[in-house]
Structures are given as structure tokens and as C-alpha cells.
Amino acid sequence: ATPPGSAAAAVSASVTATASASGGAPTRPYERLLPVADLSAQRLLTADQVAASKYRYPAPPGGGTDSPIDDPVRERQVLEAVAGQARELGADPEATVRVFRDQIEANKLVQRGLFRRWDADPAQAPTERPDLSKVRLEINRINGELVRAIADSAGARAERSCAGRLTAAAAHTRHDRLLDALHTAALERSLRSVCAATAGRR
Numbered sequence: 158a159t160p161p162g163s164a165a166a167a168v169s170a171s172v173t174a175t176a177s178a179s180g181g182a183p184t185r186p187y188e189r190l191l192p193v194a195d196l197s198a199q200r201l202l203t204a205d206q207v208a209a210s211k212y213r214y215p216a217p218p219g220g221g222t223d224s225p226i227d228d229p230v231r232e233r234q235v236l237e238a239v240a241g242q243a244r245e246l247g248a249d250p251e252a253t254v255r256v257f258r259d260q261i262e263a264n265k266l267v268q269r270g271l272f273r274r275w276d277a278d279p280a281q282a283p284t285e286r287p288d289l290s291k292v293r294l295e296i297n298r299i300n301g302e303l304v305r306a307i308a309d310s311a312g313a314r315a316e317r318s319c320a321g322r323l324t325a326a327a328a329h330t331r332h333d334r335l336l337d338a339l340h341t342a343a344l345e346r347s348l349r350s351v352c353a354a355t356a357g358r359r
């Protein structure tokens with residue numbers, strides 16, 4: 158019995174639109190940030206496979222050499238792909254790329270940490286070499302989901318309380334994913350720019 162075109166009808170239409178955009182529930186910022194933290198952890202867990210694919214293996218004669226951890230060509234491909242995906246979603250490609258630069262740095266932190274661990278204790282070193290191209294397919298899949306989580310969390314990332322909520326989301330993720338100290342430090346590194354939507358503003 159609300160006359161169409163009345164102020165009440167306009168309010169009720171906008172409430173309906175908001176509710177359906179967020180799956181029927183009001184938008185809860187923590188629930189928007191949690192997938193960003195969880196997907197970042199999933200991405201970091203792939204670093205173990207990447208490192209294993211690059212670590213030297215004893216090869217006759219005299220043993221093998223490591224492949225470089227840094228692959229600037231692949232990094233550019235990742236950043237271009239995620240910028241394109243963000244644009245397709247109508248999201249901010251620059252903010253997305255900022256977050257992914259940190260994701261890549263964090264991935265390298267894990268790889269370097271594992272190389273050190275395996276050098277110090279060869280008994281922990283991997284015995285099988287994963288196929289890097291297969292691991293990258295998994296990374297691509299996570300990248301796509303993470304681009305969407307970054308897009309879906311635009312509001313939450315712009316709020317003043319983002320940093321506190323993100324810290325809570327990272328702590329939850331750390332326990333949920335059973336992260337060790339190396340992966341926990343890398344998770345923190347990977348999330349550095351997530352709340353930076355408000356960086357430089359007060």
C-alpha cells in the first residue's frame with residue numbers, strides 16, 4: 158500500500174536493492190575482508206610447491222643449481238591479468254595491482270624462507286619436483302577469486318576500521334589454515350595494501 162513514486166517507495170526500493178546485492182543480508186565488513194585474508198593464505202601455501210619446483214636437486218655430476226625465485230616476466234603477466242579482471246568487474250585496477258604486488262613479495266618471502274630451511278636441513282628438502290606450470294594454474298585460479306574478493310570488499314577496505322578487522326581476519330585465517338611462523342609473517346606482508354584505499358587521507 159505504498160504509492161509508487163512516494164518517498165517511502167523510494168526508500169523501500171533502495172533497501173531491497175542493498176539487501177539483494179549482498180545476498181539478502183546487510184553488508185558486514187569483517188565478512189568481506191575474511192575471504193581476502195583466506196585467499197591470500199591459500200596463495201601463500203602454493204609457494205611451497207613453487208619453491209620445491211625451483212630448488213636444486215642433486216644432479217650428476219656435482220649437484221644441480223636452483224632456478225631463480227624471481228621471474229619478472231611471470232610477475233608482469235600476473236599483474237596485467239588481474240588488472241584486466243578488475244576492470245571487467247568494474248573494480249579498481251590500481252588498488253588490485255597494489256594488493257597483488259604485495260602478494261607476490263609475500264610469495265617470494267616464503268620461497269626464500271623455505272630455501273634457507275632446506276639448505277640448513279637437507280632432510281626437510283623436497284624429494285619430488287612439482288611441475289611449475291601446473292602450480293601456476295592453481296595460482297591463476299586463486300588470483301581470479303582474490304580479484305573478486307578485493308572487488309567485493311571495496312566498501313570494507315575504505316572504512317577506518319579496516320585495519321583492525323583485517324588483523325582479526327588474518328588471525329582467524331592463521332589458525333584456520335594452520336600457518337607456521339614463516340607463512341604467518343608472509344600473510345602479514347601480503348595484506349599490507351588491502352586497507353590502503355584510505356592511505357594519504359585522514
Ligand SMILES: O=C(O)C(=O)C[C@]1(C(=O)O)C=C[C@@H](O)C=C1
Nearest residue numbers: 207226227228229231232261264
Ligand atoms: O610463478 C612463479 O614462478 C612464482 O614464483 C610465483 C610468483 C607469484 O607470486 O605469482 C612469485 C614470484 C615470481 O617472481 C613470479 C610469480
